[in-house]
Amino acid sequence: MADSTPTSLTRLMAEFEKLPGIGPRSAERLAFHILKSSKEEAMGLAHAIRDVKDNVRHCRICYNLTESDPCGICTDPRRDASRIFVVEQPKDVLLLESTGLVRGVYHVLLGHIAPLDGIEPGDLTLDALESRVKKGGIAEIVIATNPTLEGESTALHIKSILASHKVAVTRLARGLPSGSQIEYASRAVLQDAIEGRREF
Amino acid sequence: MSIVRDEAIVLRRLDYSESSQVLALFTRDHGQQRMIAKGIKRGTKTRAATGIDLLELGVVMFSSRPGKEDVLAALTEWRQEENFPHLRRDLPRCYAAQYAAEATSHLTEVHDPHPALFDALKSLLALLDAGDPLAILDAYLWTLLTEIGLRPELGRCMNCTRSIADDTVIYLSARQGGAICRDCEPAVIEKRRTRGDVLRWLTSQTDVVRRDDAPPREVKEAFELLDYYITETVGKPLRLADPLRSLTGLPRRPQPRRH
Numbered sequence: 277m278a279d280s281t282p283t284s285l286t287r288l289m290a291e292f293e294k295l296p297g298i299g300p301r302s303a304e305r306l307a308f309h310i311l312k313s314s315k316e317e318a319m320g321l322a323h324a325i326r327d328v329k330d331n332v333r334h335c336r337i338c339y340n341l342t343e344s345d346p347c348g349i350c351t352d353p354r355r356d357a358s359r360i361f362v363v364e365q366p367k368d369v370l371l372l373e374s375t376g377l378v379r380g381v382y383h384v385l386l387g388h389i390a391p392l393d394g395i396e397p398g399d400l401t402l403d404a405l406e407s408r409v410k411k412g413g414i415a416e417i418v419i420a421t422n423p424t425l426e427g428e429s430t431a432l433h434i435k436s437i438l439a440s441h442k443v444a445v446t447r448l449a450r451g452l453p454s455g456s457q458i459e460y461a462s463r464a465v466l467q468d469a470i471e472g473r474r475e476f
Numbered sequence: 477m478s479i480v481r482d483e484a485i486v487l488r489r490l491d492y493s494e495s496s497q498v499l500a501l502f503t504r505d506h507g508q509q510r511m512i513a514k515g516i517k518r519g520t521k522t523r524a525a526t527g528i529d530l531l532e533l534g535v536v537m538f539s540s541r542p543g544k545e546d547v548l549a550a551l552t553e554w555r556q557e558e559n560f561p562h563l564r565r566d567l568p569r570c571y572a573a574q575y576a577a578e579a580t581s582h583l584t585e586v587h588d589p590h591p592a593l594f595d596a597l598k599s600l601l602a603l604l605d606a607g608d609p610l611a612i613l614d615a616y617l618w619t620l621l622t623e624i625g626l627r628p629e630l631g632r633c634m635n636c637t638r639s640i641a642d643d644t645v646i647y648l649s650a651r652q653g654g655a656i657c658r659d660c661e662p663a664v665i666e667k668r669r670t671r672g673d674v675l676r677w678l679t680s681q682t683d684v685v686r687r688d689d690a691p692p693r694e695v696k697e698a699f700e701l702l703d704y705y706i707t708e709t710v711g712k713p714l715r716l717a718d719p720l721r722s723l724t725g726l727p728r729r730p731q732p733r734r735h
Contacts, residue, residue, distance in 0.1 A: 296494050391719045392488060392530075392574055425530040428564035429571075436567070464532075464559040 285311065337408070339384040339401045341366045349381055356380045358415040362405065362434060364388050364422060372420065380418070383408065388421055388430040397433055405434070409441050416444045423450050423468075477539050479552060482506050484536040485597055486528055487577045491517075499528065499551065501536060502580055502597060507588040511538050511549035531573050531601060533558040545587050562605035568723045572609035575716040576600055576616050582710045583624050593623040599684040610699045610724055611690035615681040617702045626709060629654030630675045636660050644672050648701055650708030668704045670697060678702075696726060703729065 285307055292303035310318050334340070335347035342348065349355060349369075359380030363369055364387060372378050385400045408414065419434055421427035435445050451469030452461060461469075487508070488500035495517045501509045516527055528534070537553035563570045580597060584590060600616040621627040632639050634652040636659065647656040647667040655675065656664050677694040678701070703721075707713045707729070717729055 391571065391716050392578060393490075394715055396719070424527075425564065425570065425574075429567060432565070432567045432570070462556040462559075464529075464556060464561070467561060 334384075334386075338382045339366075339386055339404065340369050340382055354379075358413055359418065360405075360408065360414060360416070361418045361420050363420045364427065364430070368420065380416075385421070385430065388424075388426040389433055390426045390429075400430075402434065402437060406437055406441075409438060409443055414441075414443050416446060419445065419447045423448075477541055479537055479539050480506060480549075481535065481537050483557075483594070484509070484534060485577075485594070485601070486530050486532045486534075487581045489528070489530050497528070498548065500581055502577075502584070502594060503536065503589070504591050504594040505589050507590065508581065508584050508586045509536075509538065509540075509549055510586060511551045513551040513554070516551070516554075528554050528556075529559060531560060531563060531577060532556055533560070533598060533601065558602075560601045560604070563601070566609075568720070569604045569609045571716055571720040571723055572613045573601055573604055575714060575720050576613060576620075578714045578716050579617060579620060579706055582714070583620060583626070583706070590623050593620060596620070596623075596684045603684065603686045607686045607688060608690055608692065608695055611687055611695045612684065614678065614695060614698045614702060615684045615687075617699075617706070618678055618681040619684055621702075621705070628705060630679055631655075633657035633660055635664065640672070642672070646670055646672055646675055648675075648705060650705050666708065668701060670701050674698050674701060696724070699724075700726060 288310065289300075289303045289307040292298050292306045293300060295303075298306070310321070331343045332341050333343075333345060335342045335345055335350055337346045337350045340347050340349065344351075350357075356379045360383050361372060361378055361380055362383045362385060363372065364385050366384055369382050369384060372382075383401070383405050385402065385405075387395055387400050389395060389397055389400065405417075409417070417434070417438060419431045421430045431447060438445055449472050450465075451472050452458065452465060458466070482503040482505050484501040484503040486499060487502050490498045492498045492512060496512060496514045497516050499511055499513055501511065503509050513528060534554050534556045536551065538549045538551050540549040541547060560573070563573050576597060580593070584593070596616055596619045600612055603612050618627070628648060628650070630646075630648075631641065632654075633656055634649065634654045635656055638657060640646055640655050640657050643657060645658055647658075647661045647664065647669055648654070649656050649664050649667045651666045652664060656667055661667060673691075674694050674697040677691060678698045703714070703717050707717070713729060720726075721728060
């Protein structure tokens with residue numbers, strides 16, 4: 277970088293470069309785009325960043341991201357509060373919501389158990405989940421963790437801590453994704469699909 | 477740049493950027509390999525259609541640069557052969573398998589092939605579908621230490637060299653590389669007390685096979701002994717040690733005796 281580049285611009289490029297998936301060239305392009313855009317547009321971005329840092333927090337009940345605590349899902353009377361979908365990350369809530377099929381509420385674990393990476397049950401929101409179940413009124417816990425070894429371990433752990441409670445524990449189905457081809461499916465996916473087949 | 481094809485087991489997986497991962501694979505003929513799997517988390521590429529999971533067995537193709545072994549290789553293709561679904565249905569089995577993977581990752585060198593150890597790890601992952609997971613893990617860890625040349629000498633005292641075959645109380649020292657008899661024990665700082673029956677069970681583990689008649693007490697004590705030995709050898713406890721201990725009813729890891 278030439279010394280003649282304004283310090284503010286260099287700083288903006290450096291900040292963009294810290295973002296995931298942004299290299300030096302992309303950072304440079306974004307910085308110049310900001311420079312060329314109107315002041316309102318640029319300040320809109322700046323304010324959006326400030327607001328997200330100032331206002332977004334975890335819901336005290338479900339640990340999803342929210343600006344109002346408890347969140348809109350937890351306080352929605354049309355939701356079936358007796359069915360809790362347990363997910364790893366807040367972005368999983370967005371994806372499940374996009375299906376339009378979930379009428380229950382959520383519980384975000386904020387990760388998964390991964391002893392190899394030093395992530396233990398105490399690092400997640402499992403105690404809060406158990407407390408919700410202990411309070412009563414929960415009929416079903418739908419475990420929607422990822423179908424990876426860590427996600428499955430987390431699911432097994434949840435099942436064990438809820439074993440003493442009168443609550444049904446279910447797991448999202450697995451198998452062939454729509455639009456895929458059997459030719460390219462792995463053995464594990466086919467095993468899941470065969471084991472999880474249902475009447476047609 | 478050469479393309480290598482080998483059979484492999486996934487030991488570690490670390491996220492790298494949004495859709496890529498760095499993998500530590502234990503390959504049959506090329507030892508442990510670290511490689512980057514670009515875009516693997518998207519799961520849309522036919523070269524690894526569903527991502528790559530921990531402790532999966534598959535056929536890997538990767539590019540490596542001869543003479544530049546310290547540079548990450550690049551994964552070009554992965555075909556899953558087996559994902560050992562029983563590990564996903566039982567936590568103690570899952571953690572036993574992860575303990576084996578962590579020990580293998582720490583105790584084998586990159587680019588140092590151990591085909592027999594690879595076969596033993598493959599057997600362990602398959603055999604963990606039934607029986608006592610600690611018994612199978614004991615046999616694997618014993619094979620691991622044998623294969624890498626760090627198996628402790630348990631037939632004689634490392635200090636006075638006398639046979640300890642009939643002793644009831646024996647000590648194990650990682651720094652001494654094997655057993656220490658009761659007479660020599662006071663002079664050795666780093667050690668762990670055990671029973672002769674435990675050592676005899678351990679030394680009878682010549683292969684990773686399921687033994688339905690494995691004595692539960694000896695199996696547990698042998699695991700504690702191996703965990704102690706590996707901790708001292710690696711220089712730190714394995715991350716899976718305490719989770720596995722708590723699931724299998726073992727007490728927390730005792731601190732090594734030092735004076």
